[in-house]
Amino acid sequence: MTSLVIAEHDNALLKDATHKTVTAAAAISSPVHVLVAGKGCAAVAQAAAKIAGVEKVLLADAPYLEKMLAEPMEALILSVADGYEAILAPATTTGKNYLPRVAAKLDVPQVSEILKVVSPDTFERPIYAGNAIETVQASAGKKVITVRTTAFAAAAEGASAAVESVTVPPDPGLSGFAGEELSKSERPELTSAKIVISGGRGLGSAENFHLLDSIADKLHAAVGASRAAVDAGYVPNDYQVGQTGKVVAPDLYLAVGISGAIQHLAGMKDSRVIAAINKDEEAPIFQVADYGLVADLFKALPELDEELARRGYK
Amino acid sequence: MKVLVPVKRVIDYNVKVRVKADQSGVDLANVKMSMNPFDEIAVEEAVRLKEKGKVTEVVAVSIGPQQASETLRTALAMGADRGLLVKADGPVEPLAVAKILKAIVDAEKPDLVIAGKQAIDDDSNQVGQMLAALLGWGQGTFAHSLELDGASAKIAREIDGGLQTVTVKLPAVMTTDLRLNQPRYASLPNIMKAKKKPIAEKTPADYGVDTAPRLKVLKVSEPPRRGAGVKVASVAELLDRLKDAGVMP
Incomplete structure (x- = not known):
């Protein structure tokens, strides 16, 4: 059949x-x-x-x-x-x-x-x-x-x-499209990207979220966020990864300043490799991360960006 | 204008779910139960419409065990006018729920049904859509905002790429997403008042609906666990490890 x-x-x-x-x-x-x-x-x-x-x-x-x-x-x-x-x-x-x-x-x-x-x-x-x-x-x-x-x-x-x-049946006429606001991004879509770099509340502000941009560009990564970062207004909701957002399973998921609430883990735990940067070594994200770096992200992110550039990523 | 709001009693959002050792299901004994969070948002939206004078009556419905009357009391304390409990023990699948709700809609004749987009226990995300189809109504699912405009509703929807706005003819079904509103906590005076509001009781048989499950649950198991990995000392070491793991472009 x-x-x-x-x-x-x-x-x-x-x-x-x-x-x-x-x-x-x-x-x-x-x-x-x-x-x-x-x-x-x-x-x-x-x-x-x-x-x-x-x-x-x-x-x-x-x-x-x-x-x-x-x-x-x-x-x-x-x-x-x-x-x-x-x-x-x-x-x-x-x-x-x-x-x-x-x-x-x-x-x-x-x-x-x-x-x-x-x-x-x-x-x-x-x-x-x-x-x-x-x-x-x-x-x-x-x-x-x-x-x-x-x-x-x-x-x-x-x-x-x-x-x-095929012959299309007539429009039932119950609803109509009235407009859309799609997030414009040159980056790959969250749900199909091979690499996802997500930021959490640790980033502290919408401006700081842009610290992820240059790294994402070098890795051709999609940018995501935890629900806490969305609720704090740093990024729009369609960035959200988790139980109440998108479910992703990229080759590499890099979580930055994300504590690792159950609701976030539900959206990314099937990623092939998980890496995390967080200053709190007790953060639950480290319990699922394959590689964890305990560091202040405001120091680690610029370092990461420079190190990627040094290794030839543009 | 009348609004019908279905509410479900589920394991509280903050409870860590435990799978039973015999894999027959999830342990529900002595676990805190609450109203499904998406349904709270639905009740809140309906009550706000009433407070704005756009809606005259809000009817809350729950299909579930006797204790689901507590969930209805919560809806009444938030501002719903009356409740209807359809008593059913054991799980009722989304299609059967939609059939019962259809029969209730046929009797109550609401102009709008506002439902949660999914229950956080079975995560099916089906009832609102199924109900709309059985009624031959339009739908606005995963609602981010709602504007009522006479004979139609303008609903902005949370979609994968952003927001999409649709215009839906009334009567219609809307399902709620998280950002539609922030549900209120019921005040003590309102909780007291809710005790006097009526809750009618029915059974699925009253609506001629058979609730026998059509999907057979063979087992419920723990998801695969991920072990903690290693800590690295520097950004350079992190990149080396990721390269060795074959995930760097």
Whole structure:
């Protein structure tokens, strides 16, 4: 039987979250079809057609699909749902918005944020902010699943699947897009960056947060923050890593001036390597850090920046 | 205008969760229970709308054991007008919760449902969206701000890249994110007053909803633990170690 993955994209570029969701889908039910819904997103569909394991790409192009709002996405996914054993979306704020509507209308439970496919009907997922892992078995019927993308490797590219246009149901007319304020950054996105450097309350102010900039530039790192730093107003909320923010799992997570509250650890503890700089040697962050430097960050950060420059990082 | 606010009784935010040795679940014995924090934000938002004169009645609903009436009392002390307890022992899955809420909405006819975006116990993040779909309503999830404007609501949403604003026709479902507001502490006089406010009791059967779980929980286990690593003496040593670990670009 076939599974259907809903693509994550911005109408121009296909996001890596899609490749990771394809990996999860292939472990549940192969072959995999991908649904690309948006406005003027034919190039995204072509990109999705290259993902290994994808047999077919469904392209749904309509003006009211541009922002993938929940109500028209529900109607669209239901219109193509027949015949799929499993329907999966990445557990992004987009996927989490529309997919439960689909599950409700199909009268099946949704399995949220799976971390692992144990067998085609059994999954591991985090509960209590990752402080416990639940293994659940779905009953017969369609499976509707969101995927925590940091837990899966991205499917490779190399296929050349067919792209097929589908008829888009009319806009239910329940909601409309009224605007957005996206954080502008030249840096990689937090959830897909290979290196993340995060600052906490120890940085002391919004100005001091910029001490991280030059280091992040040299390492091509994304910049994140603890909830304490966000609540103190140093950076906007979309920087937040943790239970109530984003979940990241980069190759290297560098925590600077972050004490390591449980709620922060829930968002980064699956990183491959964790390094921490904190002046308090008793800080809980050191209990999860592979490498810890007990130091005053206002001394250590300029040193780190200089040392990186000395070693040829620009 | 009437607002319905579903509230859930969960392990208190500050309690360290312990997995039972037999892996049958999380230890709930003698653990402090409180209202789900996202639901507190939902109650606060509804009460503020009432204080601004935009809403005439706030009804709080909880689906859970008898003790969930305490959670309803908290909502009433914060300013909700009346409560409705749908008594159900054992876990009720999000889809069943959404079906019960749909039946309540059909009877109560609110103009807006404000729910927490997720409960901090099962972390499902489903009920608001499912309820909106079952009702055929629009939704504004992960709300950062709300403006009511006659027949519609303007809702700014916390999304991965920043904020997105949507206009949703009323009636609608909104789910709360953390920055929507800072919930109040109920004052002693309001806690006393809340004791006199009515709480009606129902069962899922009254609404014709079967709450038998459809997902089978095979086990609940501890997440893999990370051990503490080594302390380094200098920035240079830190970079050497990271290079050896193969994580430097």
